[in-house]
């Protein structure tokens with residue numbers, strides 16, 4: 001765990017650049033994977049599945065058969081918890097539904113913005129270290145609210161070539177029939193470009209490790225993506241009122257995801273910082289394997305504690321980090337909230353563990369990472385919708401306003417544009 005005392009903005013910037021370099025080192029290999037799958041289709045996909053995944057499935061073996069979906073058995077506790085999660089996610093996400101709008105201009109023309117669901121969407125369900133079945137719901141619920149017709153799921157299989165019964169059960173529950181056993185960067189490429197077995201999609205959503213999120217970046221443009229939702233991050237801003245035990249366990253809750261996860265504490269209280277470091281060491285040892293080892297590596301490589309006496313610096317640093325998750329463990333967390341410009345999801349006060357967000361208090365847990373919260377947001381119904389503009393120009397508009405449009409066209413040097421307007425002005429006389 002790195003400790004910084006009164007760092008400058010430049011030092012924070014350097015740390016973020018260093019982190020980006022780690023991701024860039026992966027990019028070269030991911031680019032080769034994506035290009036190879038794009039060019040060689042299923043044979044390249046087979047090759048990467050056998051190289052990187054737990055079971056070397058080939059060709060049509062990656063398709064989940066109807067009987068597999070039908071026969072998945074889960075315990076009642078799982079079903080009950082998921083039904084409650086579905087209800088909560090539906091309640092929050094239905095507020096996000098956007099409607100078409102129509103407007104009439106004063107000359108009798110009309111313009112509209114029609115809202116249409118994207119035709120086909122793939123949900124990537126991470127299943128490398130743990131099976132993220134809650135992520136499947138986080139993605140599928142807004143997709144269903146938006147009215148997506150073709151929802152596809154992709155997730156890497158286990159050593160026996162199977163998907164978790166949790167994932168299979170939820171696919172059946174949600175009516176998702178097209179399910180592929182594949183993960184990593186190659187799965188993203190297959191979904192973006194298609195293979196002999198995988199049918200391509202219009203957009204890919206869902207989080208994943210550095211390989212998955214890098215591949216999503218690389219296929220963007222040929223297919224849509226939600227955001228760069230890569231290895232998870234948490235930044236906690238805490239003052240002397242915070243409890244070091246809670247700060248430490250929340251940092252561990254991020255660190256246990258992935259060796260590349262990042263947990264940061266920013267405080268103006270030296271005593272809190274020292275006690276948090278002690279708690280981290282103690283509570284780390286209370287975790288069981290493999291979570292303990294993953295969290296330990298994550299904290300060693302990417303853990304950071306920052307002491308800055310002035311909380312105004314803290315907010316500057318928050319906006320530079322643009323963290324996926326931001327916890328404000330302050331006497332008055334609302335005082336800092338208006339100054340937060342960049343963050344995926346904010347948690348106010350020490351009751352508000354980020355884990356409540358992970359497990360369905362309402363907002364989505366698929367969130368932008370690697371400072372991309374500067375320009376993107378957590379997954380929502382909007383990610384599954386497009387807007388189509390519609391225009392009907394009236395004869396009155398042509399007559400009264402034609403000159404206005406054609407003047408702009410001539411000023412920009414577009415002769416044919418101007419004429420296409422003027423010819424109508426003449427025609428309507």
Ligand SMILES: NC(=O)c1ccc[n+]([C@@H]2O[C@H](COP(=O)([O-])OP(=O)(O)OC[C@H]3O[C@@H](n4cnc5c(N)ncnc54)[C@H](O)[C@@H]3O)[C@@H](O)[C@H]2O)c1
Nearest residue numbers: 126127128129156183184207208209229231232258366367
């Ligand atoms: N930002 C978010 O919203 C959010 C939400 C949930 C999870 N996450 C992140 O999702 C990630 C889940 O990661 P995971 O690994 O457990 O599952 P994963 O499904 O994302 O990745 C596993 C796959 O990665 C590929 N892979 C592994 N090592 C590779 C290598 N050396 N080269 C190329 N490909 C390789 C394999 O195909 C493997 O099947 C974590 O980083 C977690 O923090 C992020």
Ligand SMILES: N[C@H](CO)Cc1c[nH]c[nH+]1
Nearest residue numbers: 132134232358365366367
């Ligand atoms: N913290 C992760 C990224 O937001 C989401 C998650 C799923 N399961 C547990 N945690």
Ligand SMILES: [Zn+2]
Nearest residue numbers: 253254257358
């Ligand atoms: Zn989590």
